[in-house]
Amino acid sequence: MVLMLSPEILEYYQRGGEQERLTAGAGRLEFLRTWDVLTRTLPPAPARILDVGGATGIYARPLAEAGHSVRVIDPVPEHVTTSGALDGVTAAVGDARDLPEADGSADAVLLLGPLYHLGDRADRLTAWREAARVVRPGGVVVAAVISRYASMLDGILKGFFADPAYVSMVDRTLTDGVHSHRGQVPRWFTSAYFHHPDEPAAEAAEAGLTAARTVAVEGPAWLTGPRLLEFLDDDHLRGVMLDHLRRVEAEPSLLGASSHLLTVAHRPAV
Incomplete structure (x- = not known):
């Protein structure tokens, strides 16, 4: 097993900030947009989904509720304890660069946390290749990065x-x-690595995945400060905002303005 997190990064996550980060305040936009992309990208339930770096199960919970079989792999023991207690979710301590999973054993792999904590490009490529190894032929890999x-x-x-x-x-x-x-x-x-918008799709391709495309998560909406909370708290305004962010999510000129990016890629079917 390769070395997982540095003491600094481990201590940061042991503070417990992941428990509420995506369910309160402006963090809700990241969750809603990521969930929107996942629902349009993942295979229909029931599918086996490997959630690598899944933290406390913020996405594992609704995925399990939707009928998927979800396994969280995370390097933080406290995260594993929390996510593993969720109905329909199993969890284990592990590293994205050395997944304790069989070849082709998942219908989809999520890398929503690991890549921005791998500062060396070689390590990021290893994580991509591990995801490509454990996903079935034709399966999908969805990875998150933080914008440069x-x-x-x-x-x-x-x-x-x-x-x-x-x-x-x-x-x-x-x-x-x-x-x-x-x-x-x-x-x-x-401490982390922040990707240029062109990088994650190139990394995915070098790891052997195909049809890689990158979309903005929050777009520029996260920069609106208190006004963003007004939109998130209003059902109508929230729906209008999410619809328009979906329409421009792949616009190249807006990718760098987003706080987070998602890259969707596939393992070749043959």
Whole structure:
């Protein structure tokens, strides 16, 4: 088994922030848009879905409720305990680069957490190849990454640029995608790799997957601050927003403005 998370990243997730991040406040937009893409991408139930980096089961729960058989693989023991207690979900500690699963054993593989914590491209390709190995021929792999420009835009939105340490961190991220606190105690998101919008589909293709396409998750809507909450809290406005974000999700000129991106790819059928 390869080494999983660094102590810094493990400590970040052991704080428990994943329990509520996607169910409260602006994080709801990320969940709603990701769920929208999944419902249009995954095979019909019942399917066996491997949720790699599935954390506390935020997507595993509704997938199981929809009739799928879901197995979560996550490097954080606390996440595994929580997700494994959900009805219809099994869970195990594991690493995206060395999945404890048989070849072709899943109808779909989700990589909604691992790729942005693998700073080396070789490690990301290994994770992609492991997903390609365990998904059945013709099956789908859906992977999430953080946009190269997310920390810059977040710093403008939330006023973080008043801190010189944040400025330095963003300067490095814009240069090579490395989001690093350089030995400091993390005050923002933990160390990670932020992808240029062109990168994830290229990684998927190099790993042997085909028909890779990348879509924006939040698009530019996450930058609207308090107004976003008004839309999320209103049934009509929320529906209008989600409809329009779906219509422009693949627009190349908007990909970099999204905080998160999803790449959908397939294992060749033959």
